[in-house]
Amino acid sequence: MARLKNGISGPIVGKLGNHVGYIRLGQPLIRMKSIPTKKKRSSAQKASTNAFSIVSKFVSPIRAFTDVSFKPYVAGTTQIPRNAGMSLNLPAVYGEYPDQHFDFSKAIVAAGVLPAALNPVAELSVYDQQNRTVKLKFSWESDPNCYGERQRDQVMMLAFFPETGKSSYCTSGARRVDRSDVLGLDVHLKNDGTGFDESYVETYIAFVSDDRMEVSNSTYCGRINLTA
Template identity: 30%
Template structure:
């Protein structure tokens, strides 16, 4: 049995016949119940789409709490996890059973804050990634107290390292990596988040760094949305 909200002219919640009414993000919606067909096999296209979703979701769910902040402004009708999936679905390469994440295009945040000027990252010995950038005043969509969002992915282990360390005006920040990752390649990203956590910049991909190694310092390449 469904329940009318706000009288006969309002939306309803619950089940009514073959329909379900529900509220989401301040709006009222209605959808039909799925038709259940026993022994129905998914098409090859459906199987591939489900596998692609599962693959990308396996990466994104590890940073679910982070994308709840960094994709807040992507769409008012989506959760952060849904928005990050929508933004990154095209960044899954390969075929069924052989998917790969396109790390240079992968986005960890989305918004209209200004990004970093001339960013770079290095790891010369030790287990700490050192980020550097220039602070150029005059950006209309930037504040000196914006927090730095540092993120590194170790594809070999599937590990994520995240830190909100430092502020934009400092021009430098550090991200510690566990010693167990020695010699492994890290995919490195930088973004900025406003002090109140309500606004973000688009993430910038800074390239690959060998943890504890002496790979030459790399510069930034902005990820495409």
């Protein structure tokens, strides 16, 4: 049953026949309920659905990061940051159904107008299995085109573990002027104590302005093997 919370001229909230009314980001919206069909799905439809699932496995674990990194990108729209993460990363899926894969080097985890990191590098900084401590060092070069308040932009660092579908991140790190920062990884020791569940990690870097209103495009920093 649908409700007219604000009278006859107000938005519809709830079910009305085959339609559902709801409020999203302050906007009244109506969508049609999907109708089950016995029609056989085409290969293209199956590929599209599978690609969406592949991207979701990457985007969902980094939601807390993209809630910051894509917020300016969707500002003023009816989208949420997750929508941006899904649409921007679908092109990173390659291969023919059902043999489809995700190209982490083409992943986008931030989008905006700030200058991106100049020649960034990520490398294994600390590997201490006994104390379950693994850290990555991110570094970048001084950009002569960045001065004034741009020097106070903060680094955003992301590490994604494809094997476990987990992530480690920082959305408010060192200043751009500092040219480096360290990210601690949330790794898990194997039951037999021979190493960590995570043997490698995919890394990304971006910058966010001091007032959190602007973000740079992200840069892929490569795959890092987590070994001694």
